[in-house]
Amino acid sequence: MTYVATLTCRECSATYPPEAVHACERCFGPVEVRYDYKALATAVTRESIASGPPSMWRYKELLPVDGHGPVSLGAGYTPLVRADRLAAEIGLGELWVKDDTRNPTGSFKDRVVSVALTKARELGFKVAACASTGNLANSVAAHAARAGMESVVLIPSNLEAAKVLTTAVFGGRLLAVDGNYDDVNRLCAELASEYPEWAFVNVNLRPYYAEGSKTLAFEVAEQLGWELPDHVVVPVASGAQLTKIDKGFRELVQLGLVPPRGDVDAEDPAGPVRVSGAQAEGCSPVAAAFATGADEVLPVKPDTIAKSLAIGNPADGWYALEVVRRTGGAVGAVSDAEILEGIRLLARTEGIFAETAGGVTIATLAKLAREGIVRPDERVVAYVTGNGLKTVEAFGSAAPTATIRPRVEEVAAALEEAPLGGGRP
Numbered sequence: 001m002t003y004v005a006t007l008t009c010r011e012c013s014a015t016y017p018p019e020a021v022h023a024c025e026r027c028f029g030p031v032e033v034r035y036d037y038k039a040l041a042t043a044v045t046r047e048s049i050a051s052g053p054p055s056m057w058r059y060k061e062l063l064p065v066d067g068h069g070p071v072s073l074g075a076g077y078t079p080l081v082r083a084d085r086l087a088a089e090i091g092l093g094e095l096w097v098k099d100d101t102r103n104p105t106g107s108f109k110d111r112v113v114s115v116a117l118t119k120a121r122e123l124g125f126k127v128a129a130c131a132s133t134g135n136l137a138n139s140v141a142a143h144a145a146r147a148g149m150e151s152v153v154l155i156p157s158n159l160e161a162a163k164v165l166t167t168a169v170f171g172g173r174l175l176a177v178d179g180n181y182d183d184v185n186r187l188c189a190e191l192a193s194e195y196p197e198w199a200f201v202n203v204n205l206r207p208y209y210a211e212g213s214k215t216l217a218f219e220v221a222e223q224l225g226w227e228l229p230d231h232v233v234v235p236v237a238s239g240a241q242l243t244k245i246d247k248g249f250r251e252l253v254q255l256g257l258v259p260p261r262g263d264v265d266a267e268d269p270a271g272p273v274r275v276s277g278a279q280a281e282g283c284s285p286v287a288a289a290f291a292t293g294a295d296e297v298l299p300v301k302p303d304t305i306a307k308s309l310a311i312g313n314p315a316d317g318w319y320a321l322e323v324v325r326r327t328g329g330a331v332g333a334v335s336d337a338e339i340l341e342g343i344r345l346l347a348r349t350e351g352i353f354a355e356t357a358g359g360v361t362i363a364t365l366a367k368l369a370r371e372g373i374v375r376p377d378e379r380v381v382a383y384v385t386g387n388g389l390k391t392v393e394a395f396g397s398a399a400p401t402a403t404i405r406p407r408v409e410e411v412a413a414a415l416e417e418a419p420l421g422g423g424r425p
């Protein structure tokens with residue numbers, strides 16, 4: 001059983017049957033999954049969702065699969081944490097953190113990969129492949145192992161050691177390419193036509209893959225008691241996640257699963273939630289276009305510690321910009337130093353250790369709060385999408401410890417030097 005109606009071109013609206021199609025044959029525009037919302041509206045209720053598994057697959061009717069059982073390591077249904085101490089520090093009111101550090105391989109990529117490989121298996125693929133900035137590689141290798149598929153994973157050769165190791169352990173083919181992500185991605189686009197029997201999750205299966213990010217919107221609404229937040233802050237690499245979070249909120253309004261916020265038209269829920277984007281200054285093509293009001297996202301050469309967001313030529317950059325403008329959000333960018341401070345701030349206020357992408361989100365949230373764009377009267381959700389254990393080298397080799405001999409006096413002396421509550425790094 002599937003509620004998928006068509007794959008539809010986002011540019012010219014040409015439609016295609018739901019197969020491994022990712023670009024429009026007429027205009028080369030990207031295609032997107034469209035559903036039979038009339039049928040969905042009667043089939044999906046809050047109760048039917050609540051009776052599902054405690055994973056992203058509780059929303060399976062709203063995902064582009066046929067219901068034969070997912071390829072799943074249990075991704076999703078991660079905690080939504082009320083973050084009062086963080087809110088107080090950055091001058092906000094009702095703030096929540098969506099803690100996607102808790103996914104099976106430590107990042108939100110498990111959501112998109114679980115959908116992509118479920119679809120790949122339905123379509124009869126035996127090999128899973130991807131171009132990755134690290135987290136995707138990790139997740140594809142793990143889910144392919146779970147599904148009993150082969151995997152071929154291509155990454156830039158300068159990735160964090162933890163991301164390489166946690167991918168290699170699953171036993172697929174891991175190829176480090178001498179180049180940046182955009183080089184790897186271009187190579188994979190060529191490989192996808194050379195090896196049509198491989199399921200490139202973010203190339204030929206991209207329309208399905210991207211849909212997995214809608215569950216980040218569904219879960220937040222359900223965890224808020226079936227209400228929408230006012231404003232969300234989302235990290236941006238390719239921009240796919242940001243556009244699909246917006247799509248998820250709009251679908252919930254359209255299906256009557258949440259009441260629209262005050263001024264929103266339920267039939268045409270143009271912008272039910274304000275969506276803001278977060279980038280690293282060392283790779284901020286979308287933030288730059290937003291700042292200048294440009295209609296084009298110009299490619300850049302990435303240079304940032306936020307390697308999981310280091311896509312200089314983002315495939316969905318323009319669409320992310322469109323979402324942000326339509327919903328009244330903004331796109332901010334922060335420096336590497338601010339990213340590290342963002343990681344520390346979240347860790348010491350809420351006990352959540354995020355990777356550099358999470359530092360980008362929190363630091364950008366703080367910046368947008370200072371600028372009055374994210375407001376204290378709003379119910380705000382920050383998406384923290386990856387686990388800090390994957391990017392420890394962003395902090396360099398110096399662990400901030402004091403080494404002492406095992407004596408009480410030495411503890412007392414150390415405390416005298418740096419008193420408790422003194423905000424040591």
Ligand SMILES: *Cc1c(COP(=O)(O)O)cnc(C)c1O
Binds near residue numbers: 107237238355357
């Ligand atoms: C890939 C990634 C993102 C951004 O995803 P896009 O859909 O490409 O914008 C955000 N956070 C983390 C941790 C990621 O790995």
Ligand SMILES: [Zn+2]
Binds near residue numbers: 009011014028
């Ligand atoms: Zn088209």
